[in-house]
Amino acid sequence: MIDRLIEKIKEKGAPILAGLDPVYEMMPAYLKKEMFERYGKTPKAVAEMFYAFNCRIMDEIADIVPAVKPQIAMYERYGLDGLECYLKTVEYAKNKGLLVIGDIKRGDISSTAAAYAAHIGGVEIEGTHFDPWKEDAVTINPYLGTDGIAPFLPYCRDGKKAIFVLVKTSNPSSGELQDRIIDGEPLYCHVADLADKWGEESIGENGYSMVGAVVGATYKEQGELLRKRLPHTFFLVPGYGAQGGKGADLKNYYDKNGLGIIVNSSRGIIAAYQKDPEFAPADQVGREFAEASRKAALAMKEDLLRGRE
Amino acid sequence: MIDRLIEKIKEKGAPILAGLDPVYEMMPAYLKKEMFERYGKTPKAVAEMFYAFNCRIMDEIADIVPAVKPQIAMYERYGLDGLECYLKTVEYAKNKGLLVIGDIKRGDISSTAAAYAAHIGGVEIEGTHFDPWKEDAVTINPYLGTDGIAPFLPYCRDGKKAIFVLVKTSNPSSGELQDRIIDGEPLYCHVADLADKWGEESIGENGYSMVGAVVGATYKEQGELLRKRLPHTFFLVPGYGAQGGKGADLKNYYDKNGLGIIVNSSRGIIAAYQKDPEFAPADQVGREFAEASRKAALAMKEDLLRGRE
Numbered sequence: 203m204i205d206r207l208i209e210k211i212k213e214k215g216a217p218i219l220a221g222l223d224p225v226y227e228m229m230p231a232y233l234k235k236e237m238f239e240r241y242g243k244t245p246k247a248v249a250e251m252f253y254a255f256n257c258r259i260m261d262e263i264a265d266i267v268p269a270v271k272p273q274i275a276m277y278e279r280y281g282l283d284g285l286e287c288y289l290k291t292v293e294y295a296k297n298k299g300l301l302v303i304g305d306i307k308r309g310d311i312s313s314t315a316a317a318y319a320a321h322i323g324g325v326e327i328e329g330t331h332f333d334p335w336k337e338d339a340v341t342i343n344p345y346l347g348t349d350g351i352a353p354f355l356p357y358c359r360d361g362k363k364a365i366f367v368l369v370k371t372s373n374p375s376s377g378e379l380q381d382r383i384i385d386g387e388p389l390y391c392h393v394a395d396l397a398d399k400w401g402e403e404s405i406g407e408n409g410y411s412m413v414g415a416v417v418g419a420t421y422k423e424q425g426e427l428l429r430k431r432l433p434h435t436f437f438l439v440p441g442y443g444a445q446g447g448k449g450a451d452l453k454n455y456y457d458k459n460g461l462g463i464i465v466n467s468s469r470g471i472i473a474a475y476q477k478d479p480e481f482a483p484a485d486q487v488g489r490e491f492a493e494a495s496r497k498a499a500l501a502m503k504e505d506l507l508r509g510r511e
Numbered sequence: 512m513i514d515r516l517i518e519k520i521k522e523k524g525a526p527i528l529a530g531l532d533p534v535y536e537m538m539p540a541y542l543k544k545e546m547f548e549r550y551g552k553t554p555k556a557v558a559e560m561f562y563a564f565n566c567r568i569m570d571e572i573a574d575i576v577p578a579v580k581p582q583i584a585m586y587e588r589y590g591l592d593g594l595e596c597y598l599k600t601v602e603y604a605k606n607k608g609l610l611v612i613g614d615i616k617r618g619d620i621s622s623t624a625a626a627y628a629a630h631i632g633g634v635e636i637e638g639t640h641f642d643p644w645k646e647d648a649v650t651i652n653p654y655l656g657t658d659g660i661a662p663f664l665p666y667c668r669d670g671k672k673a674i675f676v677l678v679k680t681s682n683p684s685s686g687e688l689q690d691r692i693i694d695g696e697p698l699y700c701h702v703a704d705l706a707d708k709w710g711e712e713s714i715g716e717n718g719y720s721m722v723g724a725v726v727g728a729t730y731k732e733q734g735e736l737l738r739k740r741l742p743h744t745f746f747l748v749p750g751y752g753a754q755g756g757k758g759a760d761l762k763n764y765y766d767k768n769g770l771g772i773i774v775n776s777s778r779g780i781i782a783a784y785q786k787d788p789e790f791a792p793a794d795q796v797g798r799e800f801a802e803a804s805r806k807a808a809l810a811m812k813e814d815l816l817r818g819r820e
Contacts, residue, residue, distance in 0.1 A: 225622070226636070243637045275619055275626035279634050281643025282598065286591055307619050309652055310584055311682035313534070314614075317584035325588050327535070328552045334590025343618055345654040345677060347684030368654060373620035375656030382693040382701065389698065392691065 203338050203364035204414065204436050205406040207301055208461055210268035216503040217461070219303065219438065220263055220495075221468025222291060223273040224252040228473045231485045245280040249287035252277065256291045258492040259472055260298050266499045269301035269338075271438075271466055292336045301338045303438065307368065309343030309350050316353035322363040323356070339364035341416060341438070344393050351400050351413075358404040358412035364436075365413055367397045369428065372418025372441025390424070391431070398432055410436045410462070417455070419447025419465065426454040429462065437463040443470030443502070449509025460510055467502055474498035512647050512673035513723065513745050514715040516610055517770055519577035525812040526770070528612065528747065529572055529804075530777025531600060532582040533561040537782045540794045554589040558596035561586065565600045567801040568781055569607050575808045578610035578647075580747075580775055601645045610647045612747065616677065618652030618659050625662035631672040632665070648673035650725060650747070653702050660709050660722075667713040667721035673745075674722055676706045678737065681727025681750025699733070700740065707741055717770070719745045726764070728756025728774065735763040738771065746772040752779030752811070758818025769819055776811055783807035 211217045226248055233251045241247035260270065272295075277288035295302045308318040321340045324333040342351060342365045357363040370380055370390040380390040394415060401411025411434045417425050419441035429437070437455060441447040442465045455463045475481040475494035482488075520526045535557055542560045550556035569579065581604075586597035604611045617627040630649045633642040651660060651674045666672040679689055679699040689699040703724060710720025720743050726734050728750035738746070746764060750756040751774045764772045784790040784803035791797075 223623070225626075238637075243639055245634070245636065245641055245643060248636060273619075273623055273626075275617070275623045279626040279629040279643070281629075281641070282591060282595055284643070285594060289591065305623075307652075308584070308616070309618065309654075310582075310616050311680060311685075314532070314582055314584045317534075317582075317588040320588040320590075325554070327554065327557060328547075330552055332554055332590070334554060334588070334593070343616075343652050343654050345618075345652055345688060346680055346682060347687035347689075349682045349684040371620060371655055373655060373658045375658040376620075378656035378705065379654060379698065379702065380656075382698065384691040384693055384698070389688065389691065389693070393688065396687070 203301070203362060204410045204412055205361060205408055207269060207436070207464065208408050208410070210301060211461065211464065214266060214268045216506050217464045218267040218499060218502055218506065219464045219466040220259070220267045220270045220471045220499065221273060221305070221466045222256050222259070222270050222472060223276045223468040224255050224472065225276060228476065229255060229484070230487045230491050232488055246283040249277070249280050249283040252284070253287045253290050257294055258489060259495045260295060260300065262492040262496040263471065263499045264298040264300055266496065266503060267300065269303060269464060270295045271303045271305050273305040273468070289335065296336065302336070303366065304335065304337035304340040306340045307343050308340070309346055311346055311349045312353065315350045319353040319357065322354065322365070339366060341366045341368065343368050344396065348396070348400070355400060355404070361404065361406050361412060363412065366416050366438045367393065367400070367413060369393050369397060369415040370417050370421055370424050372420045372445050372447070376418065394428055394432055397435055401434060405434055408461070410434055414438055416440065419451055420445055422451045425452070429455055429457070433457070439463050439465045443467040449505035452506070452509055456510055465506060470502065471495050471498045512610070512671060513719045513721055514670060514717055516578060516745070516773065517717050517719070519610060520770065520773065523575060523577045525815050526773045527576040527808060527811055527815065528773045528775040529568070529576045529579045529780045529808065530582060530614070530775045531565050531568070531579050531781060532585045532777040533564055533781065534585060537785065538564060538793070539796045539800050541797055555592040558586070558589050558592040561593070562596045562599050566603055567798060568804045569604060569609065571801040571805040572780070572808045573607040573609055575805065575812060576609065578612060578773060579604045580612045580614050582614040582777070598644065605645065611645070612675065613644065613646035613649040615649045616652050617649070618655050620655050620658045621662065624659045628662040628666065631663065631674070648675060650675045650677065652677050653705065657705070657709070664709060664713070670713065670715050670721060672721065675725050675747045676702065676709070676722060678702050678706060678724040679726050679730055679733050681729045681754055681756070685727065703737055703741055706744055710743060714743055719743055719771070723747055725749065728760055729754055731760045734761070738764055738766070742766070748772050748774045752776040758814035761815070761818055765819055774815060779811065780804050780807045
């Protein structure tokens with residue numbers, strides 16, 4: 203999966219991951235109206251808004267971004283209707299040729315982790331294989347140790363799928379636990395070394411393993427140290443844009459070939475119309491709202507390329 | 512929620528949490544036959560097996576156990592059909608007067624954690640409140656720090672709902688990160704202190720906060736130390752039975768009133784018929800399989816009460 207990702211990054215010209223994290227407040231009024239009329243004021247209506255919203259955006263940015271990252275929580279909030287929208291979003295993205303990283307941050311022990319591994323490995327029923335979630339990769343929480351990671355690794359070994367382990371997240375309180383010093387080094391460095399080890403048996407043709415790491419854009423020095431420490435680990439970098447990270451901050455997150463990372467922007471892309479004075483506000487804007495997402499993705503591409511130089 | 516839990520523990524006479532973690536291999540052949548005939552060899556069929564299986568077991572044990580803990584991963588493995596079964600299981604349990612702790616181990620940052628908080632807090636749509644998941648409490652992963660916990664706390668403050676934070680899990684590799692020493696103490700102690708702090712504003716009438724801790728039965732010394740350290744924190748104790756924990760190991764997990772914990776058993780209760788020679792094996796057993804669960808729950812009650820003395 204990481205090799206396919208690298209190929210798509212080269213093809214599109216920039217390592218942008220569009221975070222499909224819709225919230226109700228982002229929905230243009232025309233979508234609210236349509237879906238409330240059709241489904242009443244229900245979770246189903248909101249889920250259908252999200253789906254229409256996501257599709258419009260993907261239509262506008264599919265030629266610019268290599269991959270999308272739907273955040274499953276935003277869908278799970280609306281129950282089964284929301285999760286149906288998550289699944290339809292994954293399918294729509296794949297039909298558009300986009301790779302899909304499911305931001306699920308699951309983490310549990312052995313037999314339970316094996317169940318969550320269905321996200322990338324599917325499930326067998328009496329000899330027939332089903333793929334209920336269809337993501338190309340997912341994010342995983344490492345707090346439970348190797349027991350929680352091992353069940354995902356068989357699906358990574360042949361290179362088809364990947365996981366991204368939370369190493370150093372981009373949020374303000376990430377340091378509460380992740381930065382605490384253990385044997386002279388912060389916890390996240392120990393997790394980084396585990397991620398490196400977990401990936402040893404799945405190194406792809408570009409030298410990167412199928413076990414990536416989540417490394418926030420908002421902690422630049424840590425990110426640079428982690429790049430040196432983890433030459434075989436691809437980084438998923440959150441925290442760009444709305445959270446404060448900039449293209450220039452990421453200069454030393456790249457490898458010597460200008461690869462090795464994919465940078466997520468969620469609100470910055472999907473809710474771009476709400477901050478762009480060229481577009482009408484939510485209560486007036488029409489389906490052109492997604493053109494603001496295109497514009498934002500192009501601006502991000504430019505910022506990333508300038509930062510990489 | 513913790514006060515209601517304590518009330519139910521007193522009423523039923525023992526702090527048993529039945530883990531509803533069905534896997535396909537546990538299903539009696541009569542259920543497979545019925546559901547495959549009805550739905551084909553599909554995820555829907557397996558989900559319906561799980562639901563029938565869970566209901567039979569709850570019918571047999573509802574007078575013995577105060578609460579159940581469905582592990583969402585086991586359902587999520589089968590996609591939307593599986594999650595529909597999860598939700599129906601939660602509803603069935605509540606109709607039986609059982610409290611429900613959703614074992615979801617979600618953990619994410621601010622706005623995303625706020626979305627996951629819908630599990631206990633529901634969601635508003637244009638002034639109407641929906642409760643898409645209906646659990647009384649959920650388990651949470653603390654790796655992302657306070658940002659990931661804060662959005663759940665408002666629903667705990669009035670005592671109606673609760674969360675259980677992973678502190679020291681019961682699995683073999685839990686020590687890889689959780690036992691690492693930080694400032695002279697293992698990481699899990701720092702998490703324990705955070706859990707104590709997170710619970711400060713939601714202390715209920717029994718002196719316990721609505722922020723509980725997951726503390727494994729398999730690490731007895733750590734459990735005892737944590738009980739002393741956390742006088743206001745209710746413990747959800749996994750690792751009993753199949754994982755090796757015994758009633759006698761838990762003597763010092765209780766508070767001076769013989770309360771303070773709820774002990775989970777999953778396979779030991781729900782798959783009891785597979786280990787009990789009084790019952791036929793999976794390919795022959797009928798709906799009486801669940802009587803083995805009743806027997807196992809009663810044996811666990813006795814073992815817990817003996818251990819507590």
